[in-house]
Amino acid sequence: MANTWWGSHLLDHGADDEPWAFSSAPVTRGALREAVAGIAERFRRQGIAEGTSVVLRMKPSFTYLQVLLALWSRGAQVVLVDFRLQPAEYEPLVRLVRPQYQVAAAGTDGPVTGFRQESGFSIEALPDGRPAADGVRLVQFSSGSTGRPKVIGRPPDSVLAELERHAALPGMPGRGEPVLLLNSVMHNMGLVTGVLHALAAGAPLVVPPTLRPAEVVRLMARTEVAAVFGTPVHYALLSRIGDRPELPALRLAVSGGERVPQDTCEQFRAGFGLPVSPVYGLTEFGLIAGDLVGAPPPPCVGPPVPGAEVKVVGEELYLRLDRSPYLYGEHADRFTDGWLRTYDRVAQDPATGALSLLGRADSLAVVGGLKIDLAEVEAALLAHPSVTEAVVVHTGAVEALVGDGGAGLTADQLTAWCRSRLSPVKIPRRFHVTDRLPRNSMGKLLRDPGMLGGAAAPSERHR
Template identity: 40%
Template sequence: MSSATSASQRADGRDTGTSAWVDELLLAGPDEEPVLQLGQVVDGAALRSTVQCFQQHLENAGLVRGGSVVLRLPPSLAYIGHLLAAWRIGAQVTVVDHRLTGRETDTALNRIRPQVSVTPDETVTALLRGYVDVTARYDRLAGVPAQSNHALVQLSSGSTGSPKIIGRTVSGLVEEMDRYRSIEGMPGRGERIVQLSSIAHAFGMVGGLLHSLHTGVLLTLPERVSAASIVEAVACRPESATLLGVPFHFELLTARGESAHLPQLARAVTGGERIRPDIAQRFTELYGIGLGECYGTTETGLVALDVLGRHRPAVGPPAPGVRVRIDEGELLIGTPSNPYLSTGQAGPWSEGWLHTRDAATHDPSTGAVTIVGRLDSQISIGGLKVDLTEVEQTLVALPGVREAVALFDRRITAYLGVAPGTDPDHIHREMRSRLAVFKRPRALYLMPELPRTSSGKLVRSQHTLQTAVARSRRPGETD
């Protein structure tokens, strides 16, 4: 039995957790070992001292074992310290992305009803910052204690509608940490992770933050969300570095148009949503390494991870301990209990399986899983089958088109994010030459950029996209 497993077992039961797993698995490194780099380097002793300080503040605010707290902090030492401190108390932590609007946050809090809120003491503008220095404010709310044994509560991305409320137990988080540690190519002690994806979301939190603390990897956050700052973060220290990001970050890095001499860059992994094949190829050409890919869900965490990019277009076989099956083309993931917290909300979970709505194939000889699109992207027009994923990929390949979303509501409508100066007529002509008549969007909207969720995924809500169209005022209709 591993120390991680024994720690998670001690934290099982009605309580949301104990200090044991935090101390034994996340804060157990040597005093002088560097663990975080947010501008300044934070070693093990300094992190433990910070967590202890924040734990006292949370307890003074009324947080107790079995209580509930919401964190709405930007990426910062304060965010990391409060997350660990609340878990150390044994409280249930709801993480709300700081980039959500006030209305979105209020909607979530009305459903979750935490007892304590931790927010920045003053307004923070950090849209292009990799991390910030922030002072926390503590508010007691008219909430309720934790109503389940989940240690972590998160919101789904909400890319297609209202976000779902999802819970993760201590044992589930620890098992996922063990899965990451067992994957070939994941960085270990003495190496670095340069974290680009949000540490408030599943991939960045567990694959980046918790894995780093668990294994003695130095977690580095770049100063800014820009190609130059990312390159600087990789080059600033001699240890080998692994980039963890979402497609948006690798689009930034390939848009530089010039190769970078980065002998420290050993690996790069993208997650969150599928990356365009041309971006993956261009990244390899510029930086000399394959681009790996991670597939997972907020509900289950890591499902499959190809760190070295050897299995593309597959994302590799399921991680150890993960059960998958294909049912009528849909990927199902074994999930023993309902991960959704809302009363009566089973969502896409039933009888021990999470229905992902992702169309996938599973190679029985290699175990490799390949995500081929969304099931809800496959439609029928006049008896002819159309895959909206294919339509999107064709549109993105057109000159000047950076991103695309295709939706169907009695007709195909496409929303394009285009470069400045892109000629709409040229897009229309190219589209006609590449898509059959029945596959062509009947309505085509061009915008400087498409709306994204706080985790960087393209929004697929028709209402949100139409609102963005109205603001951009650049509509165009196809024939």
């Protein structure tokens, strides 16, 4: 059957009255199964079956998760696209993967209004779509150092192997332990570490309808949360809440996506009485390293988890894979002789094998737990008719140095330009505008973040 690869691990066990998830209201496993079966029947009538390719573009909701599970139960390949992408970002991805169907919610555009219980959606057959390739069931996108997005395809055994790695990691939440999920369900940590592991382990999933920190903490107390999954930004916000209710069940706080600042770790421990435990992974593979018991201080993320084979070559991390995770022949240079070059710079403790993150070896930066390509931001700026030069750097925030040849561009004008072409996380927080950008003796643009103080005249305005 089409759903055998995931059914026994996820949906087919647990009593009907067992809690599955809670946001504004609780949802039982029986209600989840009933909803998935109804949506799957709707897909069957539309012709979605084994090997069909479907792009899914919806705001986060329980309906989104039910649609995803229903598509998998039909044997479909699901292409996940972040609803926050602008048309200039989204449309090239659809042209690249050429899905046969699109499932989208009404009102996909616009800002996030919080996690919803339910959401209506439409099903549209797309022209010139191509079927799923090579048994791949999950397709995601990740920024590429060349400016082209990486199209990552994962077959069922890859997702199931990742769930097994989660189950084998000491300290992971188990049956009956409510898990608060702050990560986006559209990205790997939120989807696999959060949603799918919780479903497989029988851990009730708690997704806050709003990310206002005070309300999140009250929800944690009301639902007796045992574990929190989030990013450093989430833990920094939670640490600011002064008048907190007692959280006697809370035993674990897990962070992924980027390095946790030391002050965030200290503030969270002081307020909540437990450390932030980092984990490390890639969209191409999922969970790679973590230590939920020892909670090593940053930049250490712990040793590789069972099932993850790595090696360090000249401070760069390589990961063993059975096959290239990339579709359509792109990024072949990253995968050679069974090893994936991650472009993550690490140090590995010779005694324990623990990995410490040192940064990137390419133009990628991590912002809010998401990888963005600084070259993509530069390309968007250079498309402006008055921009002659652009350098984008990451200094804890994305900043842009822009040469306009004396055209008099303002930060507000550049911000408006970027908003129509880039999703919000990619838009520079500050613009430094000048007639001409500094270059080295060879005539190449300087990319040293330390030069920002002198790149713009004092009269230049920053966003």
